[in-house]
Amino acid sequence: MLNANQMSVVVRVENISKKYQLGKIGTQSLKGDLQRWWARKRGKEDPFGTIGKEDSGRHGEFWALKDVSFDLHQGEAIGIIGKNGAGKSTLLKILSRITLPTTGRLRVKGRIASLLEVGTGFNPDLTGRENIFLNGAILGMSKREVQRKFDEIVDFSGVAQFVDTPVKRYSSGMYVRLAFAVAAHLESEILILDEVLAVGDAEFQKKCLGKMDDVAKRQGRTILFVSHSMTSVQSLCNKAIFLKKGCTPGIISVREAVDAYLGGDFKIQGYYKATAEASAGQQAQILEAKLLNASGNLSEQFATFEDILLQIKWWNISGVKVIPNFMLVNRQGITVMIASDAPIDWDGSKKREPGTYVSTVKIPGNFLNANDFTIHLALDCGSPRVCYDVQLDALHFSIYDPMDERSLARGELVSVREDAILWPALEWNYEKLSGILVENNL
Amino acid sequence: MISNSIETNLPADQSPTEESNHWTMDIQANPRLLDIDLKELWRYRDLISLIVRRDFVAAYKQTILGPLWHLTEPLVTTLTYAFIFGFVARISTDGLPRILFYLPGITLWTFFSNTLMNTAGTFNANAGIFGKVYFPRLVMPIATVLSNLIALGLQFALFVVLVLLYYVTGTNIHVTPYALATPLLVLLAGGLALGMGTLLSSVTTRYRDLHKLLQVSMRLLMFGTPIIYPLSQVSEQYRWLLALNPMTPVVETFRYVWLGTGSVSGGNLLYSAACMVVTLVWGALVFNRAEKVAMDSV
Numbered sequence: 001m002l003n004a005n006q007m008s009v010v011v012r013v014e015n016i017s018k019k020y021q022l023g024k025i026g027t028q029s030l031k032g033d034l035q036r037w038w039a040r041k042r043g044k045e046d047p048f049g050t051i052g053k054e055d056s057g058r059h060g061e062f063w064a065l066k067d068v069s070f071d072l073h074q075g076e077a078i079g080i081i082g083k084n085g086a087g088k089s090t091l092l093k094i095l096s097r098i099t100l101p102t103t104g105r106l107r108v109k110g111r112i113a114s115l116l117e118v119g120t121g122f123n124p125d126l127t128g129r130e131n132i133f134l135n136g137a138i139l140g141m142s143k144r145e146v147q148r149k150f151d152e153i154v155d156f157s158g159v160a161q162f163v164d165t166p167v168k169r170y171s172s173g174m175y176v177r178l179a180f181a182v183a184a185h186l187e188s189e190i191l192i193l194d195e196v197l198a199v200g201d202a203e204f205q206k207k208c209l210g211k212m213d214d215v216a217k218r219q220g221r222t223i224l225f226v227s228h229s230m231t232s233v234q235s236l237c238n239k240a241i242f243l244k245k246g247c248t249p250g251i252i253s254v255r256e257a258v259d260a261y262l263g264g265d266f267k268i269q270g271y272y273k274a275t276a277e278a279s280a281g282q283q284a285q286i287l288e289a290k291l292l293n294a295s296g297n298l299s300e301q302f303a304t305f306e307d308i309l310l311q312i313k314w315w316n317i318s319g320v321k322v323i324p325n326f327m328l329v330n331r332q333g334i335t336v337m338i339a340s341d342a343p344i345d346w347d348g349s350k351k352r353e354p355g356t357y358v359s360t361v362k363i364p365g366n367f368l369n370a371n372d373f374t375i376h377l378a379l380d381c382g383s384p385r386v387c388y389d390v391q392l393d394a395l396h397f398s399i400y401d402p403m404d405e406r407s408l409a410r411g412e413l414v415s416v417r418e419d420a421i422l423w424p425a426l427e428w429n430y431e432k433l434s435g436i437l438v439e440n441n442l
Numbered sequence: 443m444i445s446n447s448i449e450t451n452l453p454a455d456q457s458p459t460e461e462s463n464h465w466t467m468d469i470q471a472n473p474r475l476l477d478i479d480l481k482e483l484w485r486y487r488d489l490i491s492l493i494v495r496r497d498f499v500a501a502y503k504q505t506i507l508g509p510l511w512h513l514t515e516p517l518v519t520t521l522t523y524a525f526i527f528g529f530v531a532r533i534s535t536d537g538l539p540r541i542l543f544y545l546p547g548i549t550l551w552t553f554f555s556n557t558l559m560n561t562a563g564t565f566n567a568n569a570g571i572f573g574k575v576y577f578p579r580l581v582m583p584i585a586t587v588l589s590n591l592i593a594l595g596l597q598f599a600l601f602v603v604l605v606l607l608y609y610v611t612g613t614n615i616h617v618t619p620y621a622l623a624t625p626l627l628v629l630l631a632g633g634l635a636l637g638m639g640t641l642l643s644s645v646t647t648r649y650r651d652l653h654k655l656l657q658v659s660m661r662l663l664m665f666g667t668p669i670i671y672p673l674s675q676v677s678e679q680y681r682w683l684l685a686l687n688p689m690t691p692v693v694e695t696f697r698y699v700w701l702g703t704g705s706v707s708g709g710n711l712l713y714s715a716a717c718m719v720v721t722l723v724w725g726a727l728v729f730n731r732a733e734k735v736a737m738d739s740v
């Protein structure tokens with residue numbers, strides 16, 4: 001049993017810390033360092049020191065990572081999450097052997113490949129073909145390995161036609177696609193990825209994400225993935241490391257890490273009131289908005305089965321066609337849906353009279369999964385360029401799971417995936433075909 | 443219900459003796475001095491050949507003469523020297539045709555100096571790649587040596603052609619059988635350049651101006667090597683000074699084995715070889731330490 005477990009640990013990070021010297025490293029030139037040395041020798045002031053010597057903060061040391069420890073097991077896809085400067089890049093650099101930790105120890109089983117950038121070492125003068133081989137070799141592939149995968153790489157990149165053209169003639173999209181294709185076909189037990197996914201057009205991005213998913217889930221490789229996109233982390237990873245000022249509690253669930261990253265202080269607010277007068281020339285304005293529960297009371301927290309009523313009070317100042325609408329965004333920043341007043345009066349013949357209106361819309365219960373949500377409100381006119389009023393972050397509310405049978409969607413299910421956006425009660429039907437097993441040809 | 447994580451709730455085994463042989467990579471904050479992984483370097487041999495290829499191919503894309511440009515520089519330099527130092531200053535060439543006298547020295551020196559300079563600048567020149575991908579950093583200096591060897595090979599071919607031309611036209615030159623040992627001389631020059639270059643590489647990452655200083659010193663050192671004058675013309679009094687330069691025996695010997703003039707001593711050659719071994723070993727150690735932290739200071 002012990003043995004099986006040992007086999008499964010593929011990366012062991014023990015008490016890794018990394019110190020950087022703040023300010024300049026030396027004076028960057030021999031002359032400077034010599035001058036400094038000579039000045040000190042004579043007991044004079046350092047000619048390169050900052051004025052006011054007690055400025056220790058700027059010339060002190062900075063710990064980019066402090067005592068980081070964790071184990072990675074085979075087949076895990078770990079997301080590394082943290083704000084800028086939390087130490088993500090430093091951790092990746094140490095794991096990918098670009099720099100040495102100041103203290104601690106790192107042990108790895110198997111080949112480790114890191115992709116901190118696509119197209120490292122691409123030479124603009126070489127052809128696509130030549131660059132595939134060169135880039136492959138830089139990433140650690142042998143010539144034979146690249147040869148074996150060459151067709152696959154070219155296929156994936158979609159630049160087959162231009163493979164013998166110097167890459168400096170490529171469009172930037174083609175360039176990046178080729179570079180990513182090489183990287184995606186790297187064979188290593190452990191793969192380290194920086195935010196290189198956000199490349200190319202939407203279609204190619206989807207292809208990349210699909211490939212990453214394939215690598216992680218089907219090929220059983222271990223993946224470390226750094227991203228600011230909570231959506232990608234949630235869809236790719238099953239565990240996460242949250243870094244804050246160089247420290248981490250170790251490996252936690254993606255949900256916990258995302259919550260920690262997003263700040264853990266979600267402010268709920270079920271009521272909005274315009275704070276300013278309509279500006280001159282404005283044709284319509286949102287005056288007020290509120291969230292009501294089924295009994296008509298103001299609320300910010302709803303059970304999954306509860307209907308939510310969104311009430312928007314707006315002012316049609318100059319008698320124009322107004323389409324009230326809203327956008328629902330969840331805590332992870334994913335736009336869950338947009339919805340607008342319908343039917344839309346496209347011909348514009350039925351203008352709304354000037355005056356104050358109240359629009360009410362029902363977000364049905366047994367539809368959204370438990371989460372925190374933000375509502376952006378807007379008054380549009382149906383033309384894409386004209387918008388009378390937009391109120392971002394107007395309302396904030398939470399939906400919680402009451403954990404009982406009132407959630408029609410739950411049925412008798414015990415657990416539920418927290419990362420699902422919707423948790424709808426759908427209409428299910430069944431019929432009994434026979435008392436015995438029948439041919440399986442639906 | 444749907445779970446895609448592999449559950450490993452068992453406590454990780456902590457016994458170091460049990461697991462030590464499973465790890466394929468073990469990185470500690472303070473690596474041992476002699477931690478040079480030659481096996482790993484061998485695995486990256488394809489990368490070395492591809493980089494050499496890139497250097498060669500990319501340099502001559504969209505040129506008409508292509509690799510022939512490798513010949514123009516030493517030829518032009520040789521003709522210039524032949525005119526200035528030979529025709530104008532009348533410095534002796536030990537009775538040899540001036541072009542034949544200057545060309546091998548210039549060729550060997552260019553090889554030595556380019557290799558040394560490029561190697562010494564390894565970390566600055568490759569900061570972009572080194573900061574993003576790991577591979578044994580020694581790949582780069584080795585590829586540099588090989589790239590320069592190709593240029594040397596072309597220039598050497600030119601030299602051989604010239605020797606033949608002069609020989610056919612009846613000029614008095616003696617190609618000795620020792621000419622077959624030319625690869626050993628090239629090895630000496632290359633080894634010295636690689637050793638000194640790697641030795642200096644860690645310092646140039648910290649002090650950029652050292653690279654400039656190096657450029658100037660290399661130019662000066664060229665005149666401290668018997669390239670535009672034969673060693674025989676240097677008075678006994680100062681000869682020891684030139685003998686300190688490990689490139690002196692290499693150039694002198696090269697001229698001796700191909701053209702039959704010059705002073706060769708086994709002792710001096712042994713001195714060069716010893717310098718090569720010392721700088722190579724020392725350079726490898728320094729480089730090995732520098733490659734792990736260089737990216738923090740580039």
